[in-house]
Amino acid sequence: MSKSKKITVVGAGYVGMSLAALLSEDHQVTILEIDNKKVSLINSNISTVEDIDIELFLSTQSLNLHATTDTKSALSKSEIILIAIPTNFDSSIDQFNTEGIEQIIDEIHQYNQSNALIVIKSTVPIGFTDSMQKKHKSDQIIFSPEFLREGHALHDNLYPSRILLGSDSNQAKEFAAILGNLSQQPNTPIIFMSSGEAEAVKLFSNTYLAMRVAYFNELDSYAMSHDLDTKNIIEGVSCDPRIGKYYNNPSFGYGGYCLPKDARQLRSNYKNIPQNLIQAIIESNDARKDFIINSIALLKPEIIGIYRLAMKHGSDNFRSASIIDVMKGLNSRGFQVIIYEPNITDERYLDLEVSKDITNFKIKSDIIVANRIDDQLEDVKDKVFSRDIYITDQ
Numbered sequence: 001m002s003k004s005k006k007i008t009v010v011g012a013g014y015v016g017m018s019l020a021a022l023l024s025e026d027h028q029v030t031i032l033e034i035d036n037k038k039v040s041l042i043n044s045n046i047s048t049v050e051d052i053d054i055e056l057f058l059s060t061q062s063l064n065l066h067a068t069t070d071t072k073s074a075l076s077k078s079e080i081i082l083i084a085i086p087t088n089f090d091s092s093i094d095q096f097n098t099e100g101i102e103q104i105i106d107e108i109h110q111y112n113q114s115n116a117l118i119v120i121k122s123t124v125p126i127g128f129t130d131s132m133q134k135k136h137k138s139d140q141i142i143f144s145p146e147f148l149r150e151g152h153a154l155h156d157n158l159y160p161s162r163i164l165l166g167s168d169s170n171q172a173k174e175f176a177a178i179l180g181n182l183s184q185q186p187n188t189p190i191i192f193m194s195s196g197e198a199e200a201v202k203l204f205s206n207t208y209l210a211m212r213v214a215y216f217n218e219l220d221s222y223a224m225s226h227d228l229d230t231k232n233i234i235e236g237v238s239c240d241p242r243i244g245k246y247y248n249n250p251s252f253g254y255g256g257y258c259l260p261k262d263a264r265q266l267r268s269n270y271k272n273i274p275q276n277l278i279q280a281i282i283e284s285n286d287a288r289k290d291f292i293i294n295s296i297a298l299l300k301p302e303i304i305g306i307y308r309l310a311m312k313h314g315s316d317n318f319r320s321a322s323i324i325d326v327m328k329g330l331n332s333r334g335f336q337v338i339i340y341e342p343n344i345t346d347e348r349y350l351d352l353e354v355s356k357d358i359t360n361f362k363i364k365s366d367i368i369v370a371n372r373i374d375d376q377l378e379d380v381k382d383k384v385f386s387r388d389i390y391i392t393d394q
Contacts, residue, residue, distance in 0.1 A: 004028060005178070008078040010104050012038045012048045012067065014257070015121050015146050016084035018153035021047075021057045022182055024065035031067040032074035042067035050316040053154035075111040080175060084121040084146075089261035095125050095268045096261070105132055105141065117171045119144050123202055123262060126269045129166060129195035142167040143195045144175070145202035150256060150317050159185040166198030203269070206262035207278060212247050213254040214284040220250035220387055221291050231389050250387040252371045253288045253322030256311040260285070260320045289322055293329035296369060296385055304330055305355075305365025306339045307384075313372060316343045323371040327352070330369075338364060 005027045009020040012033045020031050020042075033039050038048045043066065047054040057063070068074050075081060083104055087096040101122055108118055118141045120129060129143040143166035148156045163179045165172045176190050193201075216234065223230040230250060238245040254260065267278045296304065306327045309318045318324065318341075331337045331352060338353045340361040347354055355361040362368065362380045370377060370386040377384050 005079045007080045009082045011085040014153040018157050022157045024063040028064045039067040072111045080117045082119045089264045126199045143198045162189040164191045166195035168192040203266040207266045210254045210259040210263045211281045216248045217288045249390040253285045255320040255322040289325045301366035303336045305368040307370040309341045
């Protein structure tokens with residue numbers, strides 16, 4: 001086992017929380033977070049995100065983990081600093097807004113005098129890490145992408161598909177070894193490349209996943225329009241081992257933290273380079289949501305119930321959820337819409353009624369629209385509109 005390190009993780013979302021929990025088994029980990037509520041939760045051994053493995057880890061494992069809002073104390077003595085804050089896509093500049101990352105890097109150089117390794121875990125435009133190295137005249141800033149699923153982030157860090165570093169420096173190799181030692185996946189591939197190549201891997205990986213979602217959704221739209229059985233077609237297509245029986249369950253469209261914004265960022269990186277496919281993936285997703293809205297509207301329900309806004313089972317994330325766009329589209333056409341989402345505590349969401357009682361929600365709704373189905377809808381399955389064929393997030 002490698003020598004214990006002082007590590008700071010900036011941000012307590014899925015990436016930061018899962019990494020901090022994992023690393024604090026063997027290392028002294030501090031989470032720097034601007035949200036006082038999240039700091040209190042972490043210091044009470046409670047996860048800031050909905051992830052059963054993180055929750056179990058915090059409640060059962062002996063971890064060297066502490067959270068703070070004090071930037072100077074969190075950064076000043078760390079040997080490794082991981083940046084895991086969100087990067088939202090800003091349409092006005094046609095790329096990720098990286099101001100938060102840039103500010104943290106400035107503060108690291110202000111407070112940390114130990115030549116700490118700065119590892120960017122946030123998703124960034126291709127070329128961003130190189131620009132930070134040049135600005136700060138430092139090769140101690142590297143990029144290392146994460147490939148995590150919401151609700152399963154710690155599991156995916158414990159059993160990684162690969163550990164990827166955008167540098168082959170000695171410190172990068174040492175950090176890769178730390179992650180490798182914590183991996184429970186035998187013979188986890190550890191891959192070193194340039195920072196630009198690592199940034200590209202992240203964006204191309206997520207855009208490929210978006211493409212796969214869009215593909216099976218377009219297949220489903222065709223089957224629905226021609227009264228064909230979508231499952232039979234998918235089974236026939238997916239038996240080809242080159243295609244595979246995975247990530248093929250239709251939905252209302254891809255969404256969540258990563259796929260929508262990463263596809264847009266990759267498209268932005270194609271300036272002055274011919275591309276059609278990336279643009280088509282984005283347009284396909286928009287077309288799918290319009291198709292779903294039209295399909296529901298044709299049924300002419302009086303009251304439409306929207307069952308859950310979270311993107312996946314075991315997740316509390318609504319960000320860019322396709323069902324929200326479907327819901328907005330139906331409401332704009334004059335349909336009365338009510339929502340059932342236990343994670344919403346307010347009486348209204350986006351100026352729509354939020355039902356707190358699932359029984360009343362079921363009775364009141366003429367149609368229940370669900371991106372993903374679970375057992376709670378079994379008694380009203382004749383009311384449910386969903387394209388969830390395999391009853392799974394994949």
